[in-house]
Amino acid sequence: MAKQVIFGTPYETGAIVKPVEQAEGLAHFEVNEQADKLVFRCKLDKNDIVYGLGEQVKGINKRGGRYVSYNTDDPNHNDGSLSLYGSHNFIVVAGRKPFGAFFDTPGKVVWDIDVDDSGEIVVTTDQNVKVVEMDGDGAYPIAREFLSLIGRSFIPPLWAFGFGQSRWGYKRQRDFDNVADGYRNNNIPLDWICMDIDYMDRFIDFTVNVKRFPDLKGYVAALKQRGIRLVPIIDAGVKIEPGNATYDEGIKNGFFCTNHEGKPFKAAVWPGMTHFPDFFRPECREWFGNEYRKLTELGIEGFWNDMNEPAIFYSEYTGITNSLTPVPASEQEKETNAYKDYRNFYHLVDGRRVLHEKVHNLYGALMTRAASEQLDKLLPDRFLLFSRSSYVGAHRYGGIWTGDNGSDWDHLARNVRMMPSLNMCGFLYSGADTGGFGGNCSRELLLRWLAFSCFTPLMRNHTAILTRKQECYRYGGKEDFQSVVSLRYKLLPYIYSEFVKAALSSDMYIKPLGFEYFDERSLAVQDQLLVGESVMVAPVIEKGAKGRKVWLPDEMTEVRYDGNCFTCERVPMGEREIKVALNEVVFYIRKGKCVPVCKGAQCTDELNMTDVVLLGDGKQYRCYTDDGFTKDVSESNIVTLSRK
Numbered sequence: 001m002a003k004q005v006i007f008g009t010p011y012e013t014g015a016i017v018k019p020v021e022q023a024e025g026l027a028h029f030e031v032n033e034q035a036d037k038l039v040f041r042c043k044l045d046k047n048d049i050v051y052g053l054g055e056q057v058k059g060i061n062k063r064g065g066r067y068v069s070y071n072t073d074d075p076n077h078n079d080g081s082l083s084l085y086g087s088h089n090f091i092v093v094a095g096r097k098p099f100g101a102f103f104d105t106p107g108k109v110v111w112d113i114d115v116d117d118s119g120e121i122v123v124t125t126d127q128n129v130k131v132v133e134m135d136g137d138g139a140y141p142i143a144r145e146f147l148s149l150i151g152r153s154f155i156p157p158l159w160a161f162g163f164g165q166s167r168w169g170y171k172r173q174r175d176f177d178n179v180a181d182g183y184r185n186n187n188i189p190l191d192w193i194c195m196d197i198d199y200m201d202r203f204i205d206f207t208v209n210v211k212r213f214p215d216l217k218g219y220v221a222a223l224k225q226r227g228i229r230l231v232p233i234i235d236a237g238v239k240i241e242p243g244n245a246t247y248d249e250g251i252k253n254g255f256f257c258t259n260h261e262g263k264p265f266k267a268a269v270w271p272g273m274t275h276f277p278d279f280f281r282p283e284c285r286e287w288f289g290n291e292y293r294k295l296t297e298l299g300i301e302g303f304w305n306d307m308n309e310p311a312i313f314y315s316e317y318t319g320i321t322n323s324l325t326p327v328p329a330s331e332q333e334k335e336t337n338a339y340k341d342y343r344n345f346y347h348l349v350d351g352r353r354v355l356h357e358k359v360h361n362l363y364g365a366l367m368t369r370a371a372s373e374q375l376d377k378l379l380p381d382r383f384l385l386f387s388r389s390s391y392v393g394a395h396r397y398g399g400i401w402t403g404d405n406g407s408d409w410d411h412l413a414r415n416v417r418m419m420p421s422l423n424m425c426g427f428l429y430s431g432a433d434t435g436g437f438g439g440n441c442s443r444e445l446l447l448r449w450l451a452f453s454c455f456t457p458l459m460r461n462h463t464a465i466l467t468r469k470q471e472c473y474r475y476g477g478k479e480d481f482q483s484v485v486s487l488r489y490k491l492l493p494y495i496y497s498e499f500v501k502a503a504l505s506s507d508m509y510i511k512p513l514g515f516e517y518f519d520e521r522s523l524a525v526q527d528q529l530l531v532g533e534s535v536m537v538a539p540v541i542e543k544g545a546k547g548r549k550v551w552l553p554d555e556m557t558e559v560r561y562d563g564n565c566f567t568c569e570r571v572p573m574g575e576r577e578i579k580v581a582l583n584e585v586v587f588y589i590r591k592g593k594c595v596p597v598c599k600g601a602q603c604t605d606e607l608n609m610t611d612v613v614l615l616g617d618g619k620q621y622r623c624y625t626d627d628g629f630t631k632d633v634s635e636s637n638i639v640t641l642s643r644k
């Protein structure tokens with residue numbers, strides 16, 4: 001049962017969509033006012049586990065760290081980083097008296113969770129916050145209650161569950177042809193290719209560089225014939241360029257965020273100096289969302305929204321006027337350049353000027369909402385949309401990727417640990433840049449990462465400009481890549497079913513093991529996850545490892561796929577040492593459960609999702625199938641398959 005206490009006059013974020021009963025006071029936290037802040041404290045028991053916080057570093061268990069919810073563009077993040085691209089202020093404390101808490105404010109929230117063994121959680125917010133507490137029978141039911149409060153997660157079309165290839169640096173049509181040919185000629189499945197900023201005319205939103213794409217509409221159609229969709233990027237900042245329709249309209253209607261003088265705020269991002277659309281205003285969201293029409297009219301069915309924390313390279317305010325001028329070391333300390341800028345521009349909310357800093361964490365979420373609400377009107381079918389920045393509530397409008405990571409093993413481990421926390425906060429359609437964004441990805445790392453990403457709803461290989469070419473076919477021994485990526489397609493009847501069923505029933509698609517198994521090992525494990533109702537994964541995430549130790553909380557079916565066939569073996573509860581070759585993926589099917597697998601294909605358009613075989617020892621499986629596009633996603637599309 002959820003109850004809320006409102007402090008001050010918090011900004012209505014729209015995260016919660018169901019009515020919540022008011023309580024006199026909080027049940028789990030003591031509150032103190034300190035200057036202009038509120039400090040909430042809660043004692044932890046020695047064995048309590050703290051789950052949650054969505055896109056954050058460190059463990060599945062958040063004990064032992066400080067975390068700051070303040071959306072930040074940090075391409076060099078590591079486990080010492082405080083803030084990433086999204087803010088998801090929900091935790092569940094699991095232990096003797098399990099409870100959940102959501103701190104709903106678009107401003108900064110600081111979480112000290114058992115820092116230096118303090119034995120307490122200390123949450124610091126500004127004076128305006130809505131705190132929702134939930135009690136329940138355990139971490140899992142509490143997380144589900146939270147999911148039901150925040151509303152149904154975004155469901156993209158089936159093709160968005162296929163494999164996507166991306167690279168910052170594909171410029172012209174030929175580059176996209178090379179990717180399409182590279183995958184098709186090497187028989188490695190592919191469904192979509194991202195268009196990064198170079199498809200635009202000088203990085204100006206809603207433009208296309210016509211020298212590079214003389215007939216984008218024709219090209220989109222031609223690639224679609226081959227079962228490949230193009231997914232262009234849209235950035236938050238609109239280039240200051242009189243004559244450009246988006247800019248002109250934004251200026252004419254006063255749709256941009258303003259500085260202290262009431263003039264449009266200027267900040268530099270990829271296109272140079274830009275203005276930021278004021279997504280807090282419904283009329284501005286409608287206008288900006290409608291701009292996507294310029295690309296949907298060309299046949300585009302999916303987008304990624306970027307730089308929407310918003311990322312700022314430099315601004316007039318901070319006095320640095322050339323992107324090539326590095327930010328002085330003294331200014332880099334503690335605060336990024338952008339943090340200073342966040343105190344220098346305003347939104348118009350119901351006619352009132354609101355300082356960006358106070359509502360910062362909602363900016364990217366509202367860009368996603370702007371795009372999603374209009375795309376829903378512009379397109380007859382479901383579309384793909386994922387964003388870099390987010391806040392709880394944005395999960396109803398689109399998915400997210402976890403921002404700029406790196407091509408190293410720590411980032412793979414972080415991806416594994418982050419997935420269940422993201423799911424707790426509604427972001428079911430999520431995933432990391434497979435292979436890593438910054439740095440050069442080795443063959444071994446890419447194969448191991450793909451083997452894990454096979455199970456994440458968003459499966460996209462993406463990397464930065466100037467890094468080693470990271471498409472699967474660039475590495476020797478293509479059979480290994482065929483094997484791993486084709487498994488994804490064979491598993492799609494399961495992945496798609498579990499995803500849609502989770503979205504429809506306020507459930508998680510990826511869970512920590514400790515949500516369903518309560519032995520000490522399961523509660524502690526950081527590198528094994530439950531995927532849907534039937535599967536446990538235990539990815540290999542160590543460099544040079546020939547396999548790994550797996551903890552089996554129960555008897556299960558061990559499934560090994562090597563590119564040719566599935567081998568299934570009943571394995572007992574307990575610890576198990578397994579070998580996993582680079583071309584193999586091993587996963588587990590829980591006792592009494594099954595997993596439908598199909599033949600696979602080079603793209604989802606060619607996939608026969610109804611011709612399936614059930615693996616595992618269960619008798620029946622509730623399978624969700626539709627045409628992959630329909631907006632009418634409902635339980636009525638679930639059929640029960642029985643073992644013959």
Ligand code: GLC
Nearest residue numbers: 168196197306388403404464
């Ligand atoms: C940002 C994005 C990254 C993209 C790059 C260029 O760093 O996070 O994914 O490739 O900008 O657009």
